Amino acid sequence: MSRLGAIPWIAPGLVLFFVFVQFPILLQVWMSFGPDSMDMTAAPSLRHYVELVHDRKFGTALGHNVHFAIATVIGKVVLAFALALALNGDFRGRLFFRGVFFLPVVISFVAIGTIWGFMLQYQLGAVNGTLRAMGLGWLALDWLGSGRLAMWSVIFVDIWKWTGFHVVIYLAGLQSLPRDLYEAAEMDGASAFQRFRDITMPLMRRYTMTNVIIATLGAFSVFDVIFIMTKGGPFNSTQVAMTQIYLNAFQFQRFGYASAQATALLAIMGAVSIVLLRLSQRVDTQ
Amino acid sequence: MTAALDAPGKPAERSLHWLRWLILAFGALGVLYPIGLFLVNSLKTNAEFVVTPLSWPSVWAFENYVVAWQKARMGRLIVNSAIVSFATTILTILFASMLAFGLHIFRFRGRNAIMASVVMTLTIPAQIYIIPLYIVVISLGLINTHLALILPYTAGSLPLAVILFSNYFAGLPNEVIDAARMDGSSNFDIYRRIMLPLSRPVIGAVGIFTFVGAWNEFFLALIFIQNKDLYTLPLGTQVFATSEYSVDFTLLFAAFSISMMPMLIAYLLMQRQFIAGMAGGALKG
Numbered sequence: 001m002s003r004l005g006a007i008p009w010i011a012p013g014l015v016l017f018f019v020f021v022q023f024p025i026l027l028q029v030w031m032s033f034g035p036d037s038m039d040m041t042a043a044p045s046l047r048h049y050v051e052l053v054h055d056r057k058f059g060t061a062l063g064h065n066v067h068f069a070i071a072t073v074i075g076k077v078v079l080a081f082a083l084a085l086a087l088n089g090d091f092r093g094r095l096f097f098r099g100v101f102f103l104p105v106v107i108s109f110v111a112i113g114t115i116w117g118f119m120l121q122y123q124l125g126a127v128n129g130t131l132r133a134m135g136l137g138w139l140a141l142d143w144l145g146s147g148r149l150a151m152w153s154v155i156f157v158d159i160w161k162w163t164g165f166h167v168v169i170y171l172a173g174l175q176s177l178p179r180d181l182y183e184a185a186e187m188d189g190a191s192a193f194q195r196f197r198d199i200t201m202p203l204m205r206r207y208t209m210t211n212v213i214i215a216t217l218g219a220f221s222v223f224d225v226i227f228i229m230t231k232g233g234p235f236n237s238t239q240v241a242m243t244q245i246y247l248n249a250f251q252f253q254r255f256g257y258a259s260a261q262a263t264a265l266l267a268i269m270g271a272v273s274i275v276l277l278r279l280s281q282r283v284d285t286q
Numbered sequence: 287m288t289a290a291l292d293a294p295g296k297p298a299e300r301s302l303h304w305l306r307w308l309i310l311a312f313g314a315l316g317v318l319y320p321i322g323l324f325l326v327n328s329l330k331t332n333a334e335f336v337v338t339p340l341s342w343p344s345v346w347a348f349e350n351y352v353v354a355w356q357k358a359r360m361g362r363l364i365v366n367s368a369i370v371s372f373a374t375t376i377l378t379i380l381f382a383s384m385l386a387f388g389l390h391i392f393r394f395r396g397r398n399a400i401m402a403s404v405v406m407t408l409t410i411p412a413q414i415y416i417i418p419l420y421i422v423v424i425s426l427g428l429i430n431t432h433l434a435l436i437l438p439y440t441a442g443s444l445p446l447a448v449i450l451f452s453n454y455f456a457g458l459p460n461e462v463i464d465a466a467r468m469d470g471s472s473n474f475d476i477y478r479r480i481m482l483p484l485s486r487p488v489i490g491a492v493g494i495f496t497f498v499g500a501w502n503e504f505f506l507a508l509i510f511i512q513n514k515d516l517y518t519l520p521l522g523t524q525v526f527a528t529s530e531y532s533v534d535f536t537l538l539f540a541a542f543s544i545s546m547m548p549m550l551i552a553y554l555l556m557q558r559q560f561i562a563g564m565a566g567g568a569l570k571g
Contacts, residue, residue, distance in 0.1 A: 003392055003394035003395075003396075005392055005473070006388045006389070006391070006392035006394060006397075008388075009384045009385065009387055009388025009391075009392075009473075009477075010384070010385045010388035010389060010400065012380075012381050012384065012385075013381035013382060013384060013385035013404075013444055013448070014385065014400070014404075016377075016381060016437060016440060016441050016444070017404060017441050017444050019422060019426075019437075019441070020419065020422065020437055020438045020440075020441035020442070021407055021410075021412075021415070021441045021442065021444075022403070022407070023418075023422065024415040024418035024419045024421075024422055025407070025410070025415050025418070027418035027421065027422075028415050028417060028418040031417065031418060038421075082309055083309060083310075083313050085306075085309075086305075086306045086307075086309040086310050086313075087310070093310075095557075095558075097310045097313070097314055098561065099553075099557045099561075100313070100314045100317050100318060101313055101314070101317060102557075102560070102561050102564075102565075103317055103321075103550075103553065104317060105564060106498055106502075106549055106550075106553050106560060106564070107502070107546055107549060107550075108501070108502035108504065108519070108520045108545075108546075108549075109502070109504065109520075110502075110504050110519075110520040110521075110523055110524050110545075111520075111523070111542050111545055111546050114523075114527060114538070114542050115320050115321065115324045115542070116320065118324070118327075118535070118539075119320050119323075124335070124336065124339045124535075125339070126319075126320070126323055126339065126340055129339055129340045130340070133340070160316070160317075164317075165564070165565060165568075168561055168565035169565055169568060169569060172565070172569055192302070210568065210569070214568060217409050221411050221413060221414055223413055223505055224504050224505060227504075227505075227508075228504075228524065242413060245416070245417075246416075249416070249417045249420075250509060255417055255421075258417055259417050259418070262414055262415065262416075262417060265414060266410065266414050266415075269409075269410075269414075273409060
């Protein structure tokens with residue numbers, strides 16, 4: 001059949017996709033070599049990248065992304081695996097608990113950030129209120145107002161929102177486990193712990209990799225939870241790459257420089273996903 | 287299926303059974319307590335909340351909801367979010383299914399390259415290219431219109447949607463299309479009368495992850511919409527939270543509670559479809 005006949009079917013989607021995804025990504029690379037003033041006739045230069053390498057703020061922000069990525073990935077994977085194991089099997093209430101764990105996934109971060117902003121509020125927040133009521137008043141800290149704690153608080157809220165999503169991925173994995181393998185192992189006298197260690201754990205590695213990849217890429221482009229809860233503060237302790245890009249582009253009107261930052265971030269995310277995909281291929285072939 | 291935790295009887299395994307319920311109870315409490323407390327506080331007067339933030343309301347302040355509905359213009363926000371989300375969902379389903387169908391039926395050279403070029407950006411969120419996107423939106427005169435959200439949301443949803451439709455079409459037996467063609471059906475007939483009805487499960491999954499994504503999206507709305515009449519729910523409630531009403535805590539709680547209600551109700555009614563639609567894409571993609 002002629003390829004011309006395909007045009008009416010594929011053109012609407014492809015044109016929209018080009019205009020609003022592919023072209024902007026290319027334009028951004030080009031803009032990163034141009035001036036901040038959007039003067040299209042200026043000669044391309046590398047000066048934004050030179051500035052970028054020496055930009056302490058951006059370096060620190062990327063460091064926060066790494067911190068955020070490591071902590072949220074570990075938190076989400078460990079919690080989700082434990083919850084998925086507890087959910088696995090046939091028992092009454094299974095669907096109820098699964099539904100509860102998934103609930104934060106469908107609520108917007110704007111609402112979740114506000115809910116937890118009040119939970120963690122120093123004076124009136126439920127967290128400190130409960131601690132004081134338990135006689136643990138010395139543990140009632142300024143969770144969002146302290147430069148040492150604010151990052152851990154947004155990490156916690158991000159884990160709270162997304163764990164249910166990773167639970168469902170693990171559950172799909174647990175339900176694909178070959179039942180006869182367990183029966184054979186039981187016949188051979190393997191204990192429940194041995195079956196878990198030697199069958200469940202190795203077979204779940206691919207699902208762990210899926211969860212790690214999704215959570216890591218999300219961590220490098222994180223914005224909403226930080227903008228809602230801390231706006232990058234206090235004392236820039238929760239500045240991440242996206243909040244820097246937002247500030248440079250839309251507060252300081254430095255489109256060229258912010259484009260260089262965004263291009264660098266995209267390159268970092270690309271490199272990270274290549275490494276993770278390599279790792280997961282190795283896991284798959286084991 | 288009953289891997290490690292589901293064999294009551296022997297003492298060791300009975301204790302595992304207790305462990306399961308302990309984990310589940312803690313998890314459920316951890317999710318429900320903050321949301322529940324928030325809803326309860328939204329029904330207190332501000333004066334009472336400031337004194338006893340953890341107690342049950344002594345006076346039920348239902349008027350918070352009436353005042354919040356008016357002051358935060360909740361009706362307007364819900365309508366705007368509905369317009370944006372439904373339009374995004376319909377366009378995504380339409381364009382993705384057409385694109386996948388075109389590549390399925392017309393087996394020309396270069397179709398794999400087209401597919402790859404779309405799928406390549408699967409893991410790139412729109413906020414990464416917000417600056418050039420902003421320029422595109424301004425150049426097309428879309429700034430401060432709902433199309434400034436609908437078109438980028440649709441484009442951003444296309445990669446995963448196209449993957450899901452393509453995989454599904456590839457899994458259908460070729461005889462279905464061949465038989466229809468023998469009967470003299472046009473491509474349009476095959477698409478509308480055979481392929482679309484057959485892909486109901488994919489339409490459901492794509493529809494849900496696209497709708498929830500558009501409904502909850504905040505960053506693009508923050509950049510592209512400055513006109514108050516066009517605010518979506520996340521943007522409108524966020525602006526309300528930083529307005530002169532920001533000191534009236536329980537009024538804010540009421541506004542946010544209202545903002546969560548449509549999604550919570552939809553989720554309660556279609557929990558299974560939501561979970562399959564939002565997590566299924568990640569497993570297949």
